[in-house]
Amino acid sequence: MSLCDAEKTFILHGVAENFRSDGRDREGYRPIEIETDIVQHAFGSARLRLANTDILVAVKIEVDTPLPERPFEGKIEFFVDCSANATPDFEGRGGETLAIELSNILASAYKSPKTFNLKKLCILKGKKCWKLYVDILILECGGNLFDAVSLAVKAALFNTKVPLIKSVNIDGDNVELDVSDNVFDCERLDVTNAPVMVTVCKIGDNCVVDPNLAEEQCSVGSIVVAISQEYFSTVTSIGIGSLHAQTLCSSLELGQKVGIRLNEALMDTLSHITSDQDFGFLK
Amino acid sequence: MSRKKELLSRVGLRLDGRRADELRRIRCKLGVFTQPDGSAYIEQGLTKVLAAVYGPHQVRSKQKAQHDTCIINTQFSMAVFSTNERKKRPRGDRKSTELSMHLQQALLAVIKTELYPWSQIDVYVEVLHGDGGIYPACVNAATLAIIDAGIPIKEYVCACTASLGNNDIPMLDVSHQEEVIGGPTLTVAALPMSGKIVLMEMSQRFHLDHLPKVLDKALEGCKDIKAILDEAVKNHVREMGSSTGWANTTS
Numbered sequence: 325m326s327l328c329d330a331e332k333t334f335i336l337h338g339v340a341e342n343f344r345s346d347g348r349d350r351e352g353y354r355p356i357e358i359e360t361d362i363v364q365h366a367f368g369s370a371r372l373r374l375a376n377t378d379i380l381v382a383v384k385i386e387v388d389t390p391l392p393e394r395p396f397e398g399k400i401e402f403f404v405d406c407s408a409n410a411t412p413d414f415e416g417r418g419g420e421t422l423a424i425e426l427s428n429i430l431a432s433a434y435k436s437p438k439t440f441n442l443k444k445l446c447i448l449k450g451k452k453c454w455k456l457y458v459d460i461l462i463l464e465c466g467g468n469l470f471d472a473v474s475l476a477v478k479a480a481l482f483n484t485k486v487p488l489i490k491s492v493n494i495d496g497d498n499v500e501l502d503v504s505d506n507v508f509d510c511e512r513l514d515v516t517n518a519p520v521m522v523t524v525c526k527i528g529d530n531c532v533v534d535p536n537l538a539e540e541q542c543s544v545g546s547i548v549v550a551i552s553q554e555y556f557s558t559v560t561s562i563g564i565g566s567l568h569a570q571t572l573c574s575s576l577e578l579g580q581k582v583g584i585r586l587n588e589a590l591m592d593t594l595s596h597i598t599s600d601q602d603f604g605f606l607k
Numbered sequence: 608m609s610r611k612k613e614l615l616s617r618v619g620l621r622l623d624g625r626r627a628d629e630l631r632r633i634r635c636k637l638g639v640f641t642q643p644d645g646s647a648y649i650e651q652g653l654t655k656v657l658a659a660v661y662g663p664h665q666v667r668s669k670q671k672a673q674h675d676t677c678i679i680n681t682q683f684s685m686a687v688f689s690t691n692e693r694k695k696r697p698r699g700d701r702k703s704t705e706l707s708m709h710l711q712q713a714l715l716a717v718i719k720t721e722l723y724p725w726s727q728i729d730v731y732v733e734v735l736h737g738d739g740g741i742y743p744a745c746v747n748a749a750t751l752a753i754i755d756a757g758i759p760i761k762e763y764v765c766a767c768t769a770s771l772g773n774n775d776i777p778m779l780d781v782s783h784q785e786e787v788i789g790g791p792t793l794t795v796a797a798l799p800m801s802g803k804i805v806l807m808e809m810s811q812r813f814h815l816d817h818l819p820k821v822l823d824k825a826l827e828g829c830k831d832i833k834a835i836l837d838e839a840v841k842n843h844v845r846e847m848g849s850s851t852g853w854a855n856t857t858s
Contacts, residue, residue, distance in 0.1 A: 364653075365736065366688050376641055380735070382688035405697045408682050408731040409643065409659040412667075415682055415729070417699075459688045463657065463733070464640050605648040605657065606636050 327541050335542045339527045346536065351582055353534045356475070358590075360483040360597055362604050368484025368513075371604070372476035375536065376466025378410075379473055381458065381480035385487070387501065388455035390446065398445020398453040402430040402460065404473070410465045419462070425562070426460070426473055433474070433519040433550035433558040440481075440518055448492050451499050456484070467536040470548045470562075474521035475590055481518060482594050485510035519550035519557045520590065522583045524575040526567060531575045533582045547575060551583030614772035614790055622784055623652075627772060630780045630828060631740075633835050635748075637755040637843040645756025649748040652782060653738035658748035660756040662728035677723035679714050683707040683745060685734040706742055709806055713746050713796040716805040717760045718753065728758065739783035740768045742808075746796050747832060754840055763836060764805060766796035767828035769821045771813065777824035793818075795825040799833040802826065 327335075338344045348354070354375035363369035366382035373379075388399055404426040406419025413419070434440045445454040458480065460473055488509045493500040504510075525535040525546040535543060545565030550558040559576065561567065567575070619626060631652030640646040643659035666672040683706040684698035714730060730752065732745045743766035750764050770790045772778045778785070781792050791811035797804045804826075813821065 363688060363736065365691060369688075378640065380686075382686070384688055384693045386693070403687060405684075405687065407684060407686075407697075407733045408729075409640070409646070409657055409733050411642070412661050412729050412731075415680075415731070457687075457693055459686070459693075461686050461733070461735075464642055466642070605639050605655075606634055606650070 325537050325541065327538060331538070332542045335539055336528045339530050339532055339539075342530075344532065345538065348534075350530060350532045351578070353586070354536070358475070358479055358593060358597075359604070360479055360594070361599065367486070368480050368482075370476050370479035370483055372472055372479065374466070374468060374472040374475075374534070376464055377468060377472045378462075378464035378466075379469075379476040380461040380463055381473075381476045382461075383480050383484045384457040384459065385484075386455050386457065387447070388453055390450060390453040392450070394442075395450035396446050397442040399455040400434060400440070400442065400445075400458065401455065402427040402434075402458045402477070404430075404460045404462065406462045410462050422469075426469065429470065429521070429548060429550070429558060429560055430458075430474065430477060433521065433552075436552070436557050438517060438555070439552040439557045441514065444514065445486070447489055447501065448494075448499060452492070452501065454486060456481075465537070467540050468523055468534050470521045470523050471534060471586075474519065474550065475586070478515055478518045478520060478590060479594055481513050482515045484513050486513065516591070517552050519552040520583055520587045521548050521550045521558075522579045522586065523548050523562075524579045526565075526571060526575065531571070531578050533578065547572070547579070549576060549579035549583060551580055551587065553587070554580065554584055556580070614770070614778065614785055614788060615776055621772070621778065622788075623782060627776050627778045628824065628827070630767075630831055631782065633747075633832065635751060635836065635839045637751050637839065638847075643752075643756075645752045645754070645758070647748050647751035647755055649744055649751065651740055651744045651747070651780070653736055654740055654744045655735040656741075656744040656748040657733045657735060658745070658752035659731045659733075660728065660749075660752040660758070661731075662756075663723040663726040663758070666725060666727045671727075672725050675724055676720040677718075677726040677728055679711055679718060679720070679728050679730065681707045681711040681714065681730045681732070681749075683710060683732050683734075685737060685741075689734050689737045706745065709742060709796075709808070710745055710749060713764050713766065713805050714749060714753070716803075717750075717762060717764045717798065719759045719761065722759060737783070739781055739786050742794055743767050743780075743796070743832075747836060751836060751839065755843070762798050762800045763833045764796060765799050765829040765832040765836065766794065766806070767825050767832060769793050769795070769825035769828060771817055771821055775817070777817075777821045779824055779828045793821050793825055795822065795829065797826055797829045799826070799830045
């Protein structure tokens, strides 16, 4: 999408008057739809639609060996796939840079043990642990990918059920795991502290959250903040452009304020989802 | 030989309870996304596929442009979580490349390419869950997406698989479980109304005596699928039309 100067000015003036082109104020989000348990053969999954942005996340679990320097911890890996369905620019290897950027930010946001406790995923110290593969598929791009992806990941992790281990038999170097036969015997992950990301976008003299594609084009610089409860777990500036130190601080404050509210709304919604509400793509 | 699992039970039921000539349940929807020019979602049993069509638009690389026809660009990709074993890469492996070529072949046969000189049509398919019959689901989804995009086609192109159960009974629409147990699989993409075959692929080997009846069965499957897709297209158009008012006359 490319905008002409007149269109950019229109958006700029709208932001200055706290009345954006789609009627929102500067701190407003577009409507978000969320569904969980949509990929049946995954351990946990979620689909999130933020206006036009469509994200599908599935969590798969495998048994792995812990890293030698972290014998008490399990593993988590983020993989982002930008499907060509979203835009023809992603064809072939076109979406790879964006995908790597997204997965790196997610990895650093989940790195701190205070945000997501990997110790719960350890099965046997130094020998066996669970590895979570969080696979993110971007099906449609309508701006603000970072926020949408982080919300979808949190929802999918919330939905993830880790199988229960009944017993561990150690025979020399061999470790045998006895997984419970009952598929309903499983543990939920604790995601209360898992971060949500907020993209704060500077347009003109003001900062906005949840920019749509047109607004992203007008921004002079944006930063992504990952908020875990009220703490920052990652702050990164993305794209081109530079921010003054003072603006940076004020946008961090805005990001934190919005992030806390967003997290509350997400947790509230997730706790109200019941298993008979899902429609998937056929809705 | 007796220990090998039978594909058909003595009363003629398959492992998932279907009869030999029954398709899995097909559910589909057109226009699932707003940004592509056409999009569709299809479920054939557990196999789930999303398709998106962009175009016709200007050719992206100038050298490939044709003066008398449009080029059709296809990409097949499979979500890493689509199979039971997690996949390493969503696309770029041999199987994906082969499937995109076959998809292109099937689509070239139906799209009226001569109407769009110097242009390009992009067709992207994304498999969300693979449970046997991935290629047929992709072809059917692509057909729906192309119809949703409003690109003129000669007729529907539908694809279906067929196999041979108990060495002699042709079976329709093979699931992943049946593929694994064994038995040859025949994949056919056809124009169901004129009965022309645009693509045929066999895995393992068929005896020449069996081939005609399996092929007939697969073509019959294509016709059944066409009826289902046609119904979905009509429903979609009726819904779209009723919002503008012109379809209010239909009961």
